[in-house]
Amino acid sequence: MTFDGRIISNVSVLAAVVETGGFARAADALGLSRSGVSRAVARLEARVGVRLLDRTTRAVALTDEGRRLYSEIAPLLEGVEEAVSTASGSSVAVRGRLRANVDPFFSRLLFAPHLTDFLSLYPDLSLEVVARDQLGDLIGEGFDVAVRFGSPPSSSLVAQKLLETRTITVASPGYLERSGRPAAPAELAHHACIQVRDSLTGQLVDMWRYRRGGDVVEVRAASRLTVAEFGTMLSACLGGFGVARVKAIGVESLLAQGALVEILPDWLGDSFPLYALYPSARLAPAKVRAFVDFVRRRACGRSEPAGVAEPAFADIHALRSGRIAGSGD
Numbered sequence: 001m002t003f004d005g006r007i008i009s010n011v012s013v014l015a016a017v018v019e020t021g022g023f024a025r026a027a028d029a030l031g032l033s034r035s036g037v038s039r040a041v042a043r044l045e046a047r048v049g050v051r052l053l054d055r056t057t058r059a060v061a062l063t064d065e066g067r068r069l070y071s072e073i074a075p076l077l078e079g080v081e082e083a084v085s086t087a088s089g090s091s092v093a094v095r096g097r098l099r100a101n102v103d104p105f106f107s108r109l110l111f112a113p114h115l116t117d118f119l120s121l122y123p124d125l126s127l128e129v130v131a132r133d134q135l136g137d138l139i140g141e142g143f144d145v146a147v148r149f150g151s152p153p154s155s156s157l158v159a160q161k162l163l164e165t166r167t168i169t170v171a172s173p174g175y176l177e178r179s180g181r182p183a184a185p186a187e188l189a190h191h192a193c194i195q196v197r198d199s200l201t202g203q204l205v206d207m208w209r210y211r212r213g214g215d216v217v218e219v220r221a222a223s224r225l226t227v228a229e230f231g232t233m234l235s236a237c238l239g240g241f242g243v244a245r246v247k248a249i250g251v252e253s254l255l256a257q258g259a260l261v262e263i264l265p266d267w268l269g270d271s272f273p274l275y276a277l278y279p280s281a282r283l284a285p286a287k288v289r290a291f292v293d294f295v296r297r298r299a300c301g302r303s304e305p306a307g308v309a310e311p312a313f314a315d316i317h318a319l320r321s322g323r324i325a326g327s328g329d
Contacts, residue, residue: 013040015070017037098126099142101136102131102146110249118298130143144287146277147276153277158279162300165250167272169243169244169262169264171243172261188219189219192242194243195221195227196226204226206220206221209270210267211267212267225242230246238254243263249300
């Protein structure tokens with residue numbers, strides 16, 4: 001049978017009449033006129049083909065057919081009410097299942113170390129993290145939120161900027177001891193530079209651009225090693241193979257430990273913004289708000305001064321130009 005939404009409406013009116021004990025009280029409860037209630041019941045009776053209510057000047061009672069129908073629909077109406085209450089609770093309670101589409105670099109270095117803390121904070125929440133290079137169809141594939149490096153895509157998605165990180169050039173102490181430390185970008189042409197491919201286009205990223213003041217220098221990085229995944233590049237760099245360009249936020253601890261050394265610190269590389277993306281800023285589920293706030297504060301290390309109101313979702317904006325950049329490192 002083809003679904004007719006008017007049936008649900010008319011059934012709801014019948015239930016109100018039964019529960020309140022009369023047409024007038026049902027009309028008050030539903031915000032309708034008494035004649036509107038009477039017409040709704042009449043339409044339902046016409047639809048099912050039997051009289052459902054016996055009406056007198058003093059009382060209204062269900063007929064035998066009406067009692068049978070009401071006994072069947074009452075649990076269904078309660079189920080609808082419970083479902084609506086559950087859904088409305090999602091606006092304030094962090095629970096249910098959250099699917100996150102994340103940048104591999106972000107997932108491995110920024111979020112994974114804090115996974116336990118996040119899930120401990122929200123014991124009623126289950127989390128599925130899908131790390132991949134391309135955003136894809138966030139809504140069509142059933143994702144609640146995405147975290148990606150690069151410019152937001154041209155779409156109706158809402159974006160919240162979480163941070164911006166610069167690209168730095170690094171090498172291991174062992175490599176620098178063997179091969180020397182370049183003092184200018186042009187000297188990289190004589191070093192083993194680990195090349196990468198753009199994760200979206202597959203094109204080789206062999207031109208490294210640097211800026212210092214008003215000067216812009218581009219160096220073609222030549223190497224016998226090309227990778228398409230950050231973990232491989234980082235391992236090769238730590239192992240002393242050569243020089244790599246990475247997002248600064250991903251190697252801060254390695255620099256602090258002395259496992260990697262930043263070279264050419266006076267020359268600025270390209271910058272990459274990190275965005276949280278989700279379908280709508282209006283009535284966003286609590287689980288999405290909790291995830292974005294946690295990422296912003298813990299994984300990205302951004303917190304607000306004491307006394308400042310929570311800015312989450314305050315600086316978001318719908319972006320309709322540009323595209324999501326690859327997670328090239």
